[in-house]
Amino acid sequence: MDRPTRIEIRNGRVVDPVQGIDRVASLYIDAGRIESIAERRGDFHADRVVDATGCVVCPGLVDLAARLREPGLEHKATLESELAAASAGGVTSLACPPDTDPPLDEPGLVEMLKHRARLTGRAHVYPVGALTVGLQGAALTEMGQLAEAGCVAFSQADVPFHDTQMLHRALQYAGTFGHRVWLRPQDAYLARGGVAHDGEVATRLGLAAIPVMAETIALARIFALVRDTGVGVHLCRLSSAEGVAMVRTAKREGLPVTCDVAVHHLHLCDVDIGWFDPLAHLMPPLRSARDRDALREGVLDGTIDAICSDHAPVDDDAKQLPFAEAEPGATGLELLLPLVLKWAGEAKVPLADTLARITTRPAAILGIAQPSLAAGEAADVCVFDPKAAWAVRRESLRSQGKNTPFLGFELVGRVRWTLLAGNVVHEGRD
Amino acid sequence: MTRNPQLNANGELTHLLTLEGLPADVVTHILDTAEPFVSIAEREVKKVPLLRGKAMFNLFFENSTRTRTTFEIAAKRLSADVINLNIGVSSTSKGETLLDTVDNLCAMNADLFVVRHSQSGAPHLIASHLTASGRTHVHVVNAGDGRHAHPTQGLLDLYTIRHYKRDFRGLTVAIVGDVLHSRVARSLIHGLTTMHTAQVRVVAPRTLVPTRVEALGVEVFNDMREGLRGCDVVVMLRLQSERMKGALLPSAGEYFKHYGLTVDKLEVANPDAIVMHPGPMNRGVEIDSAVADGARSVILPQVTFGIAVRMAVLSIVAGN
Numbered sequence: 001m002d003r004p005t006r007i008e009i010r011n012g013r014v015v016d017p018v019q020g021i022d023r024v025a026s027l028y029i030d031a032g033r034i035e036s037i038a039e040r041r042g043d044f045h046a047d048r049v050v051d052a053t054g055c056v057v058c059p060g061l062v063d064l065a066a067r068l069r070e071p072g073l074e075h076k077a078t079l080e081s082e083l084a085a086a087s088a089g090g091v092t093s094l095a096c097p098p099d100t101d102p103p104l105d106e107p108g109l110v111e112m113l114k115h116r117a118r119l120t121g122r123a124h125v126y127p128v129g130a131l132t133v134g135l136q137g138a139a140l141t142e143m144g145q146l147a148e149a150g151c152v153a154f155s156q157a158d159v160p161f162h163d164t165q166m167l168h169r170a171l172q173y174a175g176t177f178g179h180r181v182w183l184r185p186q187d188a189y190l191a192r193g194g195v196a197h198d199g200e201v202a203t204r205l206g207l208a209a210i211p212v213m214a215e216t217i218a219l220a221r222i223f224a225l226v227r228d229t230g231v232g233v234h235l236c237r238l239s240s241a242e243g244v245a246m247v248r249t250a251k252r253e254g255l256p257v258t259c260d261v262a263v264h265h266l267h268l269c270d271v272d273i274g275w276f277d278p279l280a281h282l283m284p285p286l287r288s289a290r291d292r293d294a295l296r297e298g299v300l301d302g303t304i305d306a307i308c309s310d311h312a313p314v315d316d317d318a319k320q321l322p323f324a325e326a327e328p329g330a331t332g333l334e335l336l337l338p339l340v341l342k343w344a345g346e347a348k349v350p351l352a353d354t355l356a357r358i359t360t361r362p363a364a365i366l367g368i369a370q371p372s373l374a375a376g377e378a379a380d381v382c383v384f385d386p387k388a389a390w391a392v393r394r395e396s397l398r399s400q401g402k403n404t405p406f407l408g409f410e411l412v413g414r415v416r417w418t419l420l421a422g423n424v425v426h427e428g429r430d
Numbered sequence: 431m432t433r434n435p436q437l438n439a440n441g442e443l444t445h446l447l448t449l450e451g452l453p454a455d456v457v458t459h460i461l462d463t464a465e466p467f468v469s470i471a472e473r474e475v476k477k478v479p480l481l482r483g484k485a486m487f488n489l490f491f492e493n494s495t496r497t498r499t500t501f502e503i504a505a506k507r508l509s510a511d512v513i514n515l516n517i518g519v520s521s522t523s524k525g526e527t528l529l530d531t532v533d534n535l536c537a538m539n540a541d542l543f544v545v546r547h548s549q550s551g552a553p554h555l556i557a558s559h560l561t562a563s564g565r566t567h568v569h570v571v572n573a574g575d576g577r578h579a580h581p582t583q584g585l586l587d588l589y590t591i592r593h594y595k596r597d598f599r600g601l602t603v604a605i606v607g608d609v610l611h612s613r614v615a616r617s618l619i620h621g622l623t624t625m626h627t628a629q630v631r632v633v634a635p636r637t638l639v640p641t642r643v644e645a646l647g648v649e650v651f652n653d654m655r656e657g658l659r660g661c662d663v664v665v666m667l668r669l670q671s672e673r674m675k676g677a678l679l680p681s682a683g684e685y686f687k688h689y690g691l692t693v694d695k696l697e698v699a700n701p702d703a704i705v706m707h708p709g710p711m712n713r714g715v716e717i718d719s720a721v722a723d724g725a726r727s728v729i730l731p732q733v734t735f736g737i738a739v740r741m742a743v744l745s746i747v748a749g750n
Contacts, residue, residue, distance in 0.1 A: 004595065198643040200646075202641070203642055203646070205550055205578055206550040206575075206613060206616060209641060211641070275434075275447075275554045275578045276550070276554045276555065317527065321527065322530055322549035322575075323549070324551075324556075325549055377533065
């Protein structure tokens with residue numbers, strides 16, 4: 001990785017949702033920070049010029065859910081492999097859920113993760129700490145110490161929370177100290193044993209099903225707790241039309257909730273399971289086409305604040321199994337941008353507005369500085385060719401996880417350069 | 431959706447994984463092929479050489495005596511070499527994956543796998559693995575996967591219905607019992623709708639009816655008498671004992687009261703209605719002995735036809 005101090009990103013379409021900029025210009029970077037847009041200081045001599053003609057230059061992407069598999073699950077992926085994937089996907093900041101082995105429930109684990117991530121120099125890693133010890137739902141973690149170690153929020157990852165009294169207390173406690181709580185709304189009992197959306201496809205294929213009620217009942221429970229405690233909750237991975245409608249109503253009521261959706265849920269539905277394709281085994285499950293359309297609508301009208309990759313690298317041994325036994329999840333860091341662009345193209349959303357859903361809005365949920373290309377800001381930059389088509393193949397992915405239902409798809413939008421604090425951490429060669 | 435994985439590029443049956451999406455002429459061809467095999471069983475020499483030199487592996491990851499035996503008999507009557515592997519759950523406990531097991535058996539030159547597995551889709555996984563690795567000469571026949579499919583049972587049910595009723599088009603068929611967990615029901619539903627059966631009904635309490643089953647082309651009845659009224663064929667499903675323990679049904683006794691087939695309930699069906707059951711039966715749970723052993727029962731002929739139908743399937747899929 002070369003580390004010139006002065007970089008000129010020449011002639012790109014600079015899009016910055018924060019400043020409301022969308023125009024062709026050059027971006028000047030000096031000592032890791034944005035020096036200026038368009039106006040070159042008289043004494044600025046670039047050590048390196050990046051020709052961004054035809055490319056979009058925007059703040060680095062922010063992903064709310066990327067599993068890096070460390071500690072403990074290095075046979076699936078490593079920090080090195082997944083942060084390289086992040087760079088290749090234009091992602092410069094990411095939150096990683098606590099579902100590691102052991103879970104992120106001790107400050108030492110979090111410090112180690114932050115330290116190792118910093119050593120790679122590839123992306124800012126924001127760990128989400130475990131809300132309860134071992135994600136067991138029985139005892140609160142030491143959230144204060146975990147926050148000091150670097151946790152930006154607390155969650156149960158995908159581990160269900162059975163005990164409502166315990167969840168109530170967790171919200172009260174987190175709220176006392178202003179910690180953020182992220183929850184994936186899924187009722188443990190209704191989801192028990194289920195692997196696919198409760199509908200025609202699961203019935204045809206004889207797969208144990210998860211009804212939409214598993215989401216709506218969990219949402220109703222969370223909203224009641226939020227109403228009681230006044231503690232804000234971020235809802236992870238909405239999956240159903242009814243869920244979107246409930247969040248819309250809750251927001252209208254003024255409840256302090258935000259939510260995200262996994263990008264694959266904007267494009268796929270249960271029919272894509274085909275004949276038991278384990279790559280389409282995701283959690284929450286792919287639901288009906290009607291649900292998918294409602295999720296797209298929810299992103300469009302802002303009910304859903306952010307789009308995330310829900311990156312989950314899974315080893316082939318865990319995927320090459322009968323559908324229900326295959327581990328759920330898909331690799332996603334490198335597909336986030338092109339899949340969001342695909343949605344935006346189909347929904348006719350302007351580029352700045354589109355990019356806000358994978359930059360500024362997730363940053364607000366994380367509670368980090370708004371990513372921007374304003375002078376003086378850290379130069380976390382993504383430069384992508386919005387017209388470049390590429391085929392999703394195992395070989396084209398840097399992630400150690402090659403599992404994605406989009407294998408074989410041709411997507412449009414390819415990251416050419418990613419900069420972290422002014423360092424070029426990814427340079428695309430196709 | 432991917433191409434129907436059981437047909438090759440020429441539209442010929444290379445695996446039998448499900449009856450869903452199988453063209454009616456392929457189904458009819460299987461049933462027609464089975465006809466002469468029924469009479470072979472009555473001959474002194476019960477063998478034909480259609481699968482001579484072929485190695486068929488009975489790959490049963492779930493216990494079954496009956497289905498395994500009928501496949502074994504069918505294969506032996508076709509002169510195939512049969513190797514029975516009662517894997518149960520032991521191979522997974524040894525750490526060997528399903529596909530490793532398959533690869534090992536392929537290395538022993540298997541020509542045909544008859545697979546039973548507790549997971550829906552396991553035979554599809556094996557078939558697509560064989561295709562992906564270029565082993566298109568190895569065939570898979572699904573002998574029951576999870577709740578998904580039991581296509582040879584569906585075919586033998588179709589054979590039995592055709593034998594007694596000749597044409598599907600005017601028939602009303604009721605399938606009674608645990609449809610939710612039944613691969614037999616799913617396969618029969620697909621088979622009947624493919625053959626243009628006039629009306630297919632499922633009869634069960636709401637806890638045992640899968641979501642949106644109407645989309646498969648059936649009408650749902652919760653009341654047994656209404657469901658049986660005017661039926662030409664009544665297919666009773668086996669109720670697994672673990673379903674009777676409270677979460678889905680309060681008791682076997684209450685189930686029998688509402689959904690057990692008795693002479694009395696059968697009154698409302700057509701006078702010449704036949705009664706079928708895939709076996710093994712739970713007498714006094716889903717069916718009364720007076721019906722099971724009665725004049726309308728064709729349960730034992732089903733077993734006989736089952737061997738002929740499996741011979742037909744094996745010879746079409748793996749024959750030269």
